[in-house]
Amino acid sequence: xxxxxxxxxxxxxxxxxxxxxxxxxxxxxxxxxxxxxxxxxxxxxxxxxxxxxxxxxxxxxxxxxxxxxxxxxxxxxxxxxxxxxxxxxxxxxxxxxxxxxxxxxxxxxxxxxxxxxxxxxxxxxxxxxxxxxxxxxxxxxxxxxxxxxxxxxxxxxxxxxxxxxxxxxxxxxxxxxxxxxxxxxxxxxxxxxxxxxxxxxxxxxxxxxxxxxxxxxxxxxxxxxxxxxxxxxxxxxxxxxxxxxxxxxxxxxxxxxxxxxxxxxxxxxxxxxxxxxxxxxxxx
Amino acid sequence: xxxxxxxxxxxxxxxxxxxxxxxxxxxxxxxxxxxxxxxxxxxxxxxxxxxxxxxxxxxxxxxxxxxxxxxxxxxxxxxxxxxxxxxxxxxxxxxxxxxxxxxxxxxxxxxxxxxxxxxxxxxxxxxxxxxxxxxxxxxxxxxxxxxxxxxxxxxxxxxxxxxxxxxxxxxxxxxxxxxxxxxxxxxxxxxxxxxxxxxxxxxxxxxxxxxxxxxxxxxxxxxxxxxxxxxxxxxxxxxxxxxxxxxxxxxxxxxxxxxxxxxxxxxxxxxxxxxxxxxxxxxx
Numbered sequence: 253x254x255x256x257x258x259x260x261x262x263x264x265x266x267x268x269x270x271x272x273x274x275x276x277x278x279x280x281x282x283x284x285x286x287x288x289x290x291x292x293x294x295x296x297x298x299x300x301x302x303x304x305x306x307x308x309x310x311x312x313x314x315x316x317x318x319x320x321x322x323x324x325x326x327x328x329x330x331x332x333x334x335x336x337x338x339x340x341x342x343x344x345x346x347x348x349x350x351x352x353x354x355x356x357x358x359x360x361x362x363x364x365x366x367x368x369x370x371x372x373x374x375x376x377x378x379x380x381x382x383x384x385x386x387x388x389x390x391x392x393x394x395x396x397x398x399x400x401x402x403x404x405x406x407x408x409x410x411x412x413x414x415x416x417x418x419x420x421x422x423x424x425x426x427x428x429x430x431x432x433x434x435x436x437x438x439x440x441x442x443x444x445x446x447x448x449x450x451x452x453x454x455x456x457x458x459x460x461x462x463x464x465x466x467x468x469x470x471x472x473x474x475x476x477x478x479x480x481x482x483x484x485x486x487x488x489x490x491x492x493x494x495x496x497x498x499x500x501x502x503x504x505x506x507x508x509x510x511x512x513x514x515x516x517x518x519x520x521x522x523x524x525x526x527x528x529x530x531x532x533x534x535x536x
Numbered sequence: 537x538x539x540x541x542x543x544x545x546x547x548x549x550x551x552x553x554x555x556x557x558x559x560x561x562x563x564x565x566x567x568x569x570x571x572x573x574x575x576x577x578x579x580x581x582x583x584x585x586x587x588x589x590x591x592x593x594x595x596x597x598x599x600x601x602x603x604x605x606x607x608x609x610x611x612x613x614x615x616x617x618x619x620x621x622x623x624x625x626x627x628x629x630x631x632x633x634x635x636x637x638x639x640x641x642x643x644x645x646x647x648x649x650x651x652x653x654x655x656x657x658x659x660x661x662x663x664x665x666x667x668x669x670x671x672x673x674x675x676x677x678x679x680x681x682x683x684x685x686x687x688x689x690x691x692x693x694x695x696x697x698x699x700x701x702x703x704x705x706x707x708x709x710x711x712x713x714x715x716x717x718x719x720x721x722x723x724x725x726x727x728x729x730x731x732x733x734x735x736x737x738x739x740x741x742x743x744x745x746x747x748x749x750x751x752x753x754x755x756x757x758x759x760x761x762x763x764x765x766x767x768x769x770x771x772x773x774x775x776x777x778x779x780x781x782x783x784x785x786x787x788x789x790x791x792x793x794x795x796x797x798x799x800x801x802x803x804x805x806x807x808x809x810x811x812x813x814x815x816x817x818x819x820x
Contacts, residue, residue, distance in 0.1 A: 357672065391637065394558075
């Protein structure tokens with residue numbers, strides 16, 4: 253290998269991947285020993301497509317839990333410039349061919365090194381779908397809709413959710429991780445009926461703690477069923493801790509949850525955003 | 537068994553079933569030897585739920601082909617009155633528990649003997665979904681959306697479809713069945729873009745011949761891709777026969793097709809409708 257070849261092979265370029273997956277068959281995004289995960293399949297697929305000796309490390313906007321789906325996941329990966337032998341469109345087609353049908357890479361783009369799928373992200377939006385019609389699930393959408401056997405009053409759920417948006421400590425709605433802040437800016441939390449009569453939650457925040465959306469949804473179900481007062485979820489929020497053994501406060505099932513959309517600032521603001529996010533996350 | 541018990545056990549009552557299924561794992565609606573079908577699973581499930589010695593025969597509104605889905609299928613079945621030990625709501629729950637997750641009986645109702653799922657039906661509406669975005673399917677809806685690798689011009693497809701509605705002989709768009717008429721009243725055939733950017737066909741008729749919707753959709757794809765003129769499908773229709781070996785005229789894949797909705801007249805008109813339908817179908 254000549255000296256210039258060696259420089260060439262060490263030069264890396266950053267790729268942004270836009271992808272979707274049905275989470276049913278995966279133990280979540282993050283690689284785990286002995287369990288299939290999205291990251292665990294995506295990294296070797298990139299190695300095969302790009303003929304790399306080692307799978308490259310992929311970073312994503314939202315590390316979804318086991319069984320959670322994504323329609324608008326974004327990830328980045330650094331690869332040697334020399335490995336890019338085909339167009340980005342062709343690379344996306346190769347990745348779709350290499351991966352199973354329940355993981356779909358829609359687009360691959362070359363981006364600046366300032367783009368960080370996780371830390372440049374402005375906000376994440378999740379959707380949660382519930383069928384409370386009492387006539388069984390629609391078999392065509394059963395993989396991402398949860399059945400609730402009692403009808404839900406979405407006006408009550410909206411009233412209970414209205415007190416949540418804002419910059420708050422969501423400790424009572426997270427699985428705690430030692431040394432990590434549970435302060436987040438919740439930008440949206442509202443309930444609606446879809447055209448098909450399903451109950452849908454839209455939940456948007458700068459970032460989410462572990463299992464936060466499923467705890468938020470889970471806290472609203474007893475309100476929607478009429479078993480808890482509208483003030484019950486905000487009382488839990490104010491208490492700052494999950495009520496131990498309180499009946500009715502359950503984690504909503506993973507399969508109703510979809511990471512729907514993530515947003516990034518303009519290219520010129522990517523680096524500043526990443527620096528600000530990293531700073532805030534480590535300050536507390 | 538006393539004489540009155542015997543009379544009781546011979547009295548039958550008609551049940552209407554509203555059901556949905558994902559067709560992926562089935563060789564269609566109708567029972568077949570050696571292949572799983574919806575009818576083939578539904579009839580034994582009814583026998584188990586109602587404790588019948590023999591599976592009862594079930595009749596449906598639209599006998600879907602292998603791989604075709606249904607969201608609004610309707611069927612009827614005659615069962616001994618004496619077998620109805622539980623409410624209709626409870627029977628639906630039992631059937632949901634007995635059947636696999638990809639077949640869902642939403643509702644069971646007792647109906648008059650004039651109700652015939654097939655012959656009382658006023659019209660059937662099918663939907664067909666195509667993804668022409670060129671970025672891979674959404675994995676969450678991949679079971680009922682077909683990918684088309686070239687973009688489709690739905691204005692051209694609508695122009696080509698506009699000449700189809702009406703009472704016509706659809707021989708060129710059917711798999712022929714000896715001795716059966718291919719005259720149908722097509723009430724609607726139009727194309728639209730969904731909110732998700734998919735291409736959707738809505739096709740409604742009094743009844744459909746075998747594979748008719750898939751031939752209608754298949755004839756429009758070359759028009760949408762710009763490979764055939766807008767007049768091409770109506771020329772085939774006028775010719776009265778499928779062009780043998782004509783390139784581009786293909787049966788659209790089964791998995792994009794959903795039987796979406798079927799309609800019945802008011803109770804008082806059920807018998808008259810069934811008689812009229814039977815008459816028309818045998819006249820030709």
